Amino acid sequence: MTLMERMTMTDQPLLRVEGLTKRYGQRIGCADVSFDLYPGEVLGIVGESGSGKSTLLSCLAGHQRPDLGRIAYDGRDVLEMSETERRRLSRTDWAYVHQNPRDGLRMGVSAGGNVGERLMAVGARHYGEIRGKAADWLGRVEIAADRIDDRPSAFSGGMQQRLQIARNLVTGPRLVFMDEPTGGLDVSVQARLLDLLRGLVRDLGLSVIIVTHDLAVVRLLAHRLMVMKSGRVVEQGLTDQVLDDPQHAYTQLLVSSVLQV
């Protein structure tokens, strides 16, 4: 399927979430979250620490089981799937980029191995092809070819994050979950990563759910924005509309609290 077909075939949502709720005992993780995500769309989720955005992301990605609600991926009920099926989905169609690259990489394995491993997990066996594809992806995330045999522990934070992205995207996923992917990086490194992500989203037609507390990041990356507070979605809409004409009291506070540079 070409990119244009993927972009124009937007009648069916890729992900449909209805009434998702997760409790930790009496405490609400997230409550009654519903949204649709279409192919090629980037959805930003913002909110302060403890707002439930990370809980929501981990429920969506299958790391936690929600108490209530439905998740349909490409028309299939994710929560009803067998564990094997779900694991296969998260190795092929889905990707998850952790805030800390150490959580998403194998630090004792070479950069090329980190990327190749994902390919082998989906059945690639030909060494030359795996290495070639790994080298290609390192190039796409701007890691020099002569670093392919180095371990990620020898990389800077920004390079590790780019390597994690290469490892995630090498299998051609359609849906990517990102948890604060630019958190903890220097501003100049952040800009480079944002530029890279934008290009990849556009060229590969990826659907992305990105959790962050950085409003500047979502403005540049996300088409749509969801604002969470105390586990609930208080406002959602077009990113620039939510940021420039916020309707909810909490969003107004959030937007007006950002320091102007």
Place this chain on the structure above:
Amino acid sequence: MIRIENLSKSFTLHNQGGAVIPVMAGAALSVGPGECVGLTGQSGAGKSTLMRMVYGNYLAAGGRLMVGDLDVATAEPRQIIALRRQTLGYVSQFLRVVPRVPTLEVVAEPLLALGTPADQARARAASLLRRLNIPERLWPLSPTTFSGGEQQRVNIARGFAHAYPALLLDEPTASLDAANREVVLSLIEEAKARGAAILGIFHDEAARARVCDRLVDVTGFTPKAAA
């Protein structure tokens, strides 16, 4: 192409005692294909607010806001995203880009987003930058470090890269020298000639007289103060 009926807008300031500030009521206008309509009225009268509403950047409180056959006032975000990608362009007064992205890419981006082959998109971007007198040695650099006038011209090049059927122009000739102002006015005339519907704010009176077919004073859309 653009048809506005009985449009209203208010801002509710929840963190300032829930004050509701009505800023627009009963706004109406239309812009046909090949036509350029200029918005007039004093600073603060609501020209930019109206433009932002047409672009879907500000939410409408009520009324209809048709761009093509989409009512922006009630459309879903993804419908507005598609509208902005294909149909409705906006040249704002500020350039907002990812730092580090080369100028040539910034200008080519709207075309790349439409799936135009990269070499074609870059060729179009290059010809616009050349016309707008941005020296070729600056093309590989990010426009974030450029002067105000250069950024404005990059912004214009980006806005004109794709032949949008409808265009919003917010002060497109501000901070430009005579030669570049002339280029921008020709770009507007060419867009009109190919049938684009243009809604604009022009403080430059000579420019307004030259490209605008009609003027609409937004002062008439100011809500009457409640008695």
